[in-house]
Amino acid sequence: MDRYSRAIASISKLTDLDQLRNFRNNALSEGATEVADAAFKRLVSLCPSEAPGSIEHDFWSTIHAFEELLREERGKTVRLSRTRQKISRVGVIQTLIDFAKNKTPTDGFLMLIERGLPELTGEALILKHKDVFEYDVQQAATQRLEAAAVNIEELIYSFKSALALESATNSSLGRT
Structure with a gap:
C-alpha cells in the first residue's frame, strides 16, 4: 500500500x-x-445529520461542500443564508427543482463544477434520486450538467459504485 x-x-x-x-x-x-x-x-x-443515502443527507452534503469551499476561499466561515432560508420555506425537494429549472446555474453549481465535483451539485442529486423528481426536472438537470461538459453516464456509474462500496462496508461492519 x-x-x-x-x-x-x-x-x-x-x-x-x-x-x-x-x-x-x-x-x-x-x-x-x-x-x-x-x-x-x-x-x-x-456534516449532515440526516440519514446517509437519503436525498436530504445528500443535499446537505452539497450545501456543506459549497460552504466549505467558500470557507477555504475566504478564510472564514460562510453560511448560505438565503439558501438555508429557502429550504426552511419550501423544503429540500422544491429547492432542488428550482435549482434545476432556473435559467442560470447557481454559484454553487459553477464552483463545484470548476473544482471537479459534479457529483455534489444539486442537479446531480436529482439524477441520483430520480424517483423523487418528475421527468422535466430530470431533463433540466441533465441539460445543465451536459452543458457543463459532465459525462452523465460516468456520473451515474459513480453513484452506483459509491452505493455498492457503502453497502459492502456496512455489510462487513454488520450494519443493515
Whole structure:
C-alpha cells in the first residue's frame, strides 16, 4: 500500500472535522489532490445529520461542500443564508427543482463544477434520486450538467459504485 493509499484509508475512518480539514490542507500543500479530494468528500459527508443515502443527507452534503469551499476561499466561515432560508420555506425537494429549472446555474453549481465535483451539485442529486423528481426536472438537470461538459453516464456509474462500496462496508461492519 503506497503512502497515499494509507492516507486515504485513514481518512475514511476519521470523524473529526478539524482533522479532516488539516488532512486536506496538508495534502493540497503537498500536491496530493487525490488525498485532498478524499478528505473533502469525507468532511462534507459527515456534516449532515440526516440519514446517509437519503436525498436530504445528500443535499446537505452539497450545501456543506459549497460552504466549505467558500470557507477555504475566504478564510472564514460562510453560511448560505438565503439558501438555508429557502429550504426552511419550501423544503429540500422544491429547492432542488428550482435549482434545476432556473435559467442560470447557481454559484454553487459553477464552483463545484470548476473544482471537479459534479457529483455534489444539486442537479446531480436529482439524477441520483430520480424517483423523487418528475421527468422535466430530470431533463433540466441533465441539460445543465451536459452543458457543463459532465459525462452523465460516468456520473451515474459513480453513484452506483459509491452505493455498492457503502453497502459492502456496512455489510462487513454488520450494519443493515
